[in-house]
Amino acid sequence: MLRSSISVGANYRAVCRARSQAEYFATLSIMVEETDESLFWLELLVEADIMPKDKLGNLMAEVSALLAVFSTARKNTPNDKRK
Structure with missing residues (x-):
């Protein structure tokens, strides 16, 4: 629980400093996974x-x-290949 919840905050910070759209999307995807894992716990x-x-x-x-x-932010990111 602690690891997944801390990861959300750390990756949020990384998203705010993303150097490219691809990095933004990838890190935002990690945030979605870690937030979902926190909810699971x-x-x-x-x-x-x-x-x-x-x-x-x-x-x-x-x-x-x-x-x-x-999840909505990720869905609205131009790099989302799942559309």
């Missing part, structure tokens, strides 16, 4: 009854919102 904590959902619900909603923003 939060969901796992709830499903395994390690943490109650009422404690993590707001955080999970925030991570989901970030994932939506990053």
Whole structure:
């Protein structure tokens, strides 16, 4: 959980300093993957009854919102070959 969530922040910083569209897209893709992994770990904590959902619900909603923003940004990047 800690590694994936820290990676989101580090890669966000790298996206802001991207030297090319290709680098921007590649790093943004890593951000999407790491954000999704962070959400996975939060969901796992709830499903395994390690943490109650009422404690993590707001955080999970925030991570989901970030994932939506990053995914949309990636989809709207000119280097997106998946279109």
